[in-house]
Amino acid sequence: MTRVYRLALVGIALASNIAVISLLTWFSSKSEGPITAGLDLLGTTVGSIEHRIRESLDGRLGRSSELAWFTRYRTDADRLRRPDAVLLGAYDSALPKTLGGVVDLERTIGTTLPLVHVYTAWGDEPERRFPLQLATAICDMGSVPVITWEPWLTDFENTRHPFLPLRDVRDRHGMAAVARGDYDFYVDMWAADAARFGKPLFLRFAHEMNDPYRYPWGPQNNTKEEHIAAWRHVRERFERAGARNVIWTWSPHVAYPYWDTYYPGSQYVDWVATGALNYGSVGQQWSQWWTFHEIFGSKYRRLASFGKPIMVAEFGSLAVGGDRAGWYRDALTDFPKKYPAVRALLFFHAKNDQTVTYQKLDWSIEGDPVLAHTIAAAIKRWTPEMSQGPR
Numbered sequence: 001m002t003r004v005y006r007l008a009l010v011g012i013a014l015a016s017n018i019a020v021i022s023l024l025t026w027f028s029s030k031s032e033g034p035i036t037a038g039l040d041l042l043g044t045t046v047g048s049i050e051h052r053i054r055e056s057l058d059g060r061l062g063r064s065s066e067l068a069w070f071t072r073y074r075t076d077a078d079r080l081r082r083p084d085a086v087l088l089g090a091y092d093s094a095l096p097k098t099l100g101g102v103v104d105l106e107r108t109i110g111t112t113l114p115l116v117h118v119y120t121a122w123g124d125e126p127e128r129r130f131p132l133q134l135a136t137a138i139c140d141m142g143s144v145p146v147i148t149w150e151p152w153l154t155d156f157e158n159t160r161h162p163f164l165p166l167r168d169v170r171d172r173h174g175m176a177a178v179a180r181g182d183y184d185f186y187v188d189m190w191a192a193d194a195a196r197f198g199k200p201l202f203l204r205f206a207h208e209m210n211d212p213y214r215y216p217w218g219p220q221n222n223t224k225e226e227h228i229a230a231w232r233h234v235r236e237r238f239e240r241a242g243a244r245n246v247i248w249t250w251s252p253h254v255a256y257p258y259w260d261t262y263y264p265g266s267q268y269v270d271w272v273a274t275g276a277l278n279y280g281s282v283g284q285q286w287s288q289w290w291t292f293h294e295i296f297g298s299k300y301r302r303l304a305s306f307g308k309p310i311m312v313a314e315f316g317s318l319a320v321g322g323d324r325a326g327w328y329r330d331a332l333t334d335f336p337k338k339y340p341a342v343r344a345l346l347f348f349h350a351k352n353d354q355t356v357t358y359q360k361l362d363w364s365i366e367g368d369p370v371l372a373h374t375i376a377a378a379i380k381r382w383t384p385e386m387s388q389g390p391r
Contacts, residue, residue, distance in 0.1 A: 063103065064142030066112040073114070074144045077200040077245045081270045083309060083343045086336050086382070089115025089146060090347040091314070093364075096134045099141065105349050108366040110376040115202070117146040117313065117346045122186060123155030130193030139199050146202040146249070146313070146346065149190075151178065151217050151230075161185070171216035175206075179229035187234055191241035200245050204273060204313060205234060207251040210259045214356070224262045231264040249273050251313055254299040263306065272306050274299070275314035276331075277348060281321030282357055289322040292331035300339055309343035316348040316363045325374040332378035 073080050073087070088111060092101035095118050106112050116138045120131055135145045153174045154167045164170060164182065177183065194201070209227045212220045217227070231250070238246055251273035252259035263269070276296040279287045291297075296312065303310050317327040335345070352360040365372055 062142075063106075063112060064140070067114055067142035070114045070142065074139065074142070074200060077247060080144065080200050080202075080247055081309070086342065087114050087344045088346075088379070089113050089117055089143070089344060090349050091117035091119070093350040093352065096131065099137060101349065104366055105347065108372045108376075109379070111379060112142075114143050115146050115344060115346060116141075116143045117148065119148045119150065121150045121152045121155060122183070123152060124157050124160060125155070128155065130190050130197065132193060132197060135197055135199075135201060144200055144202065146204065146311075146344075148204040148207055148251075148313070150215070151175075151183075151206050153177070153183070153216070156183075156186070171221045173222060173226060175217055175222040175226040175230040179226065179233045181233065184237060187237045188241060191238040191243045194238065194246055195241045195243040198245055200247060202247045202249050202271065202311075204249040204251050205231065207273075207313070208253040208275070210256050210262050211253040212256070224258075227262055228264045232268050235264075235268050247271060249311060249313070251275070251311075254303070255295070260302060266307070269306070269308060271311050271344070272303055272308045273311035273313040273344075274303065275348075276312050276316075277314055277363075278317035278322075278327060279356070279361075280318040282318060282359070282361065287321075292317075292327065297338070300341070304341040310339070310341045311344035311346065312342060313344075313346050314348040315345055318361060318363065319368075324368070325371045328371060329374050329378055332375060333381070335378075336382055 067074075070087075073083060073085075090102055090105055090113050092099075092105060094101035095116075099116070102113065102116055118131065118134060118138075121128055131145075131147070135147075138145045151174070153164075153170050156164060158164060158166060165177075170177075178187075194203075206215075206217050206227065208215060209217055209219075209222075210224075211218050222230075235248055247270045248268065249271040250262075250264060250269045252262055254274045274296065276292060278290050278292070278295060280289050281287055300310075315331075317324050335342070347365070348363050349365060350361075350363045353363060354360055365375065
């Protein structure tokens, strides 16, 4: 590729971005609905072109070529519902602004990740709609999105939805309201967008619903029956919208008792998931050093009893209070043999995480070369027939 041609490609990308931004700015105060959706699609198309241009300028075959073995999965939702390999993935704290952190993590641990995990919340803001641009960018890279979809009911404006309760009481039995259809105006819009997207994606809806402290959709506001009814209702709305590309991922917090009583039923769940995060001794009353077996392994048999593929949706350890590299080594050594029902393992690669504590917690890997080598070495020893693909 000549230098002139490279510069021309950059010019095309810049001109396209400027055109899209101009259109979005002009229309943003004048329109919603179909026009907004059309502009989102236009922005997504430009982003896809820009991604391919960047790969060309890098002089590489492209990340997606490294995931050629994964093509049969990422184009077939039914195959992803019953995969015969362990699929690695990650959440990176630079998302959704950039996928660069995921690529950097891949270079650090010496593998390409077929799954990319993102979080999005319910609400009226434009960024709370189905993340079409981000999901498309993930697919363009050769991966499949895993979306944790959080029902923050208080993020809807009463002026726009006067039939909803006021915010200070809205969370109380909020899942019963979801099950009644009070939020179908949002669920149906999201489901229609997911159906138009068309490609397979994992949807981890209302995760850790049995945790009484963290999320308003938990048992402090809702009964397990209300959660189950809401889950079934939302899935049925997606089915009605034709969003059969969505892979439904039920994800309780297994540290709390009776988590299994929140199960919506086999016909409503495709995967079973949970997190496995070791906070070590971060100075909280509840925190101490836990091994991966204590967090996840002791619950594995019950998780596997549902007969679904298992996802470790958030996998990681802090460094305070123990041997971090040893924690990962013990967890990952012979992982497919020890936990044969697990079919996805997603690194929680967050810097400055404040979701649980006021202090900023660093789960990142690339700044620790010993840890990175430990992870890479453990994964490399997985047998090809049980690993995430050819080495």
